[in-house]
Structures are given as C-alpha cells and as structure tokens.
C-alpha cells in the first residue's frame with residue numbers, strides 16, 4: 430500500500446449556470462499518493478454518494494492529458510502547481526499531508542459554469558468554426574510527402590497543434606483573453622502550405638470571433654505558464670502580425 | 686420524438702458594430718487598438734527619452750538650459766515660423782497621448798467584461814508587478830503630466846515662476862520637498878509603466894524572432910532603468926544642492942509671453 434494523505438478540500442459547488450455558488454469544505458482522508466487529482470475527486474465523490482450527498486460534477490474524458498476536457502483552478506493556478514500538466518495527469522504526491530486544496534472552476538464571462546467544476550467552453554468551438562479548417566479535395570488520398578515542407582515549419586506547426594483546447598489559458602489570464610488558444614489554432618494551419626488558401630480570411634474570422642467572447646491580451650504571460658502543452662507566446666506575436674497584414678493588405682486576393 | 690436540447694447561447698462580451706472604412710476598421714478591433722497603443726507607446730517613449738536627455742542641460746547651468754529652450758523654439762530654422770515645428774511636435778504628442786489613453790480605456794473595459802474573478806486566491810506565476818499595475822501606473826502618469834504642465838509650463842502653482850526661464854522654474858518647483866516627492870513617485874510609476882510597455886509592444890506588433898527575442902526584455906529593463914535614473918536625478922540634485930540658483934538672477938531670460946508665442 431502506498432503512502433496516503435489527509436487533505437482538506439474547499440470545492441466550488443454550484444447547482445446550475447444561474448445559481449449562486451459557494452465553497453464546500455470537505456475532508457479527504459486516506460487519499461493514496463499515487464492517485465491522480467481526478468481519482469482523488471472520484472474517491473471523494475464515492476464517499477459523498479455513500480453519505481447521500483450529490484457528487485461533485487467535473488469534466489473529464491481521456492485522463493491521459495490529450496483531450497482537454499478536464500481542468501480546474503487548483504490553489505489559484507490553472508491545472509494546479511505542476512508545470513505542463515493537465516489536472517488528470519497531476520498526482521497527489523505533489524501535495525503534502527494536511528494541505529488545504531482550493532478547487533474552483535474556470536471563470537470567465539464566456540465560460541459559464543454548467544455545474545460545480547464544469548464549464549461551458551463552446552466559445553472555443555465558435556472560434557474554431559470561424560476558420561479552423563482547410564479545404565482539401567476528396568478522392569484518393571494524396572501521397573505522403575507530396576508537398577515538401579521544411580522541417581522547422583512542420584515542427585512549429587506541430588508545436589501549435591499540441592493545444593488541446595482545455596481553456597486553462599483563458600482561466601489563468603487576468604483579462605480572460607483567449608489569445609494563446611486562438612493563436613495556436615491559427616498557427617498550426619497558417620504556417621503550412623495546405624493552410625495558405627484560407628490563411629488571411631481565417632485569421633480575420635477567428636480573431637474577430639475571439640474578440641466577441643474574450644478580453645484583450647496585455648502580455649502578462651500567465652497563459653503560457655498555465656498551459657499544459659506549453660504553447661509558446663510567440664504564436665500570439667505571429668497572430669498579431671498576420672491579423673494586421675490580413676486587414677491592411679487584403680491579401681486574400683493574392684493568397685500569400 | 687426528437688429531443689430538444691435547450692441551447693443557451695454562449696455569452697458574448699461585445700456587439701459587433703458595422704465595419705468602418707479602412708483603416709478605421711482596424712481600430713475597431715482589439716488587436717488594432719493594441720497596435721495603436723504600441724505605436725503611440727513608441728512615440729511617447731521616444732518623447733520621454735528625448736525629454737530626459739534634454740533636461741540634462743540642467744547640470745550645465747542656466748545659460749545652457751536657456752539656449753536649449755530657444756533651440757527648441759527655433760527648430761526648423763528660418764524655413765518655418767518660429768515655434769512652428771515645436772507646435773507640430775506638440776500636437777502630434779497630444780494626439781498620440783489621447784489615442785494611447787482611449788485605446789487603453791476601451792481595451793480595459795473589454796477585459797473587464799470578459800473577466801470574472803475567482804473567489805479563492807489567485808497564484809500568479811508570470812504576471813509581475815509592472816504588468817499587473819499598468820492600469821494604475823497609466824492614470825498616475827496622466828495626472829502627473831497634467832500636474833507637470835500646470836507646474837512648469839503654465840506656472841499656475843508657483844509665484845516665482847517666470848515665462849522663458851525654465852532653469853529658475855525647475856529649481857523653485859523642485860526645491861519644495863513635497864513637490865520633489867511628487868516628481869519622484871510619479872517617475873517611479875512612469876518607469877514601471879515603461880518596463881512592461883517596452884516589452885509588450887514587441888509582442889503586440891508581432892516583432893518576434895528567436896534570434897533577438899532574448900533581447901526584448903533586456904531592452905525594456907535598460908530603457909526603464911535609464912529613464913528612472915535620469916528623471917529621478919533632477920529632484921534629487923535640486924534637493925541635494927547640486928542644482929542651485931546662486932549665480933543666476935531669476936527671470937533674467939524671461940521674455941514677455943507675446944514674443945514667446
């Protein structure tokens with residue numbers, strides 16, 4: 430049996446989008462060190478159910494850090510204290526026996542709380558819908574490596590594509606700005622040859638949709654620190670440049 | 686029967702206005718406003734640096750300060766009316782200042798609408814004192830600029846103020862300890878504001894390249910430090926007796942305001 434921890438939890442409870450929320454204080458005793466943060470919540474929930482209390486709702490799916498469904502504020506940090514780690518990949522051994530842990534959902538006007546720790550992130554879907562695609566003819570699959578792409582460009586695109594859309598960047602941002610997410614979603618298409626035909630229209634549409642929902646970036650850099658995929662702030666600079674180029678030169682007429 | 690799922694639409698933080706003609710449509714967007722802030726920030730930063738360097742004439746003496754002031758009025762030589770170029774620069778400065786403030790104000794409102802605060806304590810990792818106080822240091826600098834104009838340009842605050850004798854005016858103003866303290870506090874706020882702004886503008890303008898990214902923070906630190914040291918030196922030098930009016934008759938260069946323009 431591995432070591433166990435006794436923790437004091439302060440968890441946000443809110444019965445619905447328009448309800449008033451409040452912290453629930455609950456002791457979480459005998460939590461195995463090897464449990465993930467979500468497994469710890471599972472254990473707490475089982476005990477709540479046994480006590481006839483409604484379990485805590487939280488978002489989760491893959492539990493291996495790739496889907497972006499999980500994510501809560503843990504002690505004032507998005508996805509908790511561990512760098513480059515989603516909530517589901519955060520392990521309880523990172524905490525000490527007797528710690529108090531404060532758990533809150535993401536908070537932003539466009540991320541309304543659905544219930545307890547679960548928020549509605551459809552604002553992100555709206556941004557992606559606005560231009561996060563390429564047009565490709567269907568039919569026989571093209572040969573691999575048919576279009577030569579410099580290695581650095583492919584790497585940069587892959588780095589941006591690592592974004593799992595978890596929303597930690599918005600949650601961590603004092604302005605609730607979605608610059609990191611949007612710039613990652615733009616960059617992974619905008620640097621590749623396949624992304625060129627829609628590049629300028631995409632940039633305009635996605636940025637302007639982002640501005641419908643989120644605040645204005647003041648370059649704090651909190652998003653990058655919170656991001657489980659360590660998406661770089663450089664993508665934000667690329668996005669700013671592309672956006673103004675798109676606006677100024679009407680480049681969609683000439684593709685690049 | 687098909688199940689209906691209530692679609693609560695996602696709350697937005699703004700309503701889109703119809704697009705204005707180019708280039709105003711750029712200023713309608715948040716990123717466009719941020720560009721405006723960065724570009725006007727560069728202009729204002731340039732002014733602050735030149736102003737600080739010009740003020741170093743205080744260490745040379747009253748005559749040199751007077752000559753410097755005259756040289757500013759004579760910019761453009763005989764090609765333009767006297768003080769003509771100076772007025773163009775002043776109007777440009779006012780326009781940049783106004784744009785910077787307007788953009789900052791509307792972007793702050795936008796962020797304010799988008800943000801909901803946490804009930805628990807936030808633990809910031811990257812945001813520093815400078816970045817988190819931009820919305821405080823900005824208004825402080827604005828109030829300070831107004832105070833500074835009233836004090837030294839218009840002479841409203843001092844009976845010993847003489848038009849056209851900046852050396853004397855600076856001396857009498859800064860020799861009062863409370864005024865010197867105001868200048869010191871305001872210039873610390875200015876330097877803190879510049880520290881974040883000077884880094885932030887590269888990011889906003891999309892000036893980003895691994896080759897020189899490392900230098901951007903260094904640039905911000907250097908320029909903020911330079912301005913801090915330069916501008917703090919004046920009140921300190923007056924208070925410490927390094928700048929005095931022992932060999933200067935106050936108002937001896939004073940020109941009557943009509944000729945002064």
Ligand code: SF4
Nearest residue numbers: 592593595596598656
């Ligand atoms: S940029 Fe990072 S923090 Fe933001 S949604 Fe993507 S993975 Fe999450």
Ligand code: FES
Nearest residue numbers: 492496497499517
């Ligand atoms: S549950 Fe999929 S990333 Fe955490």
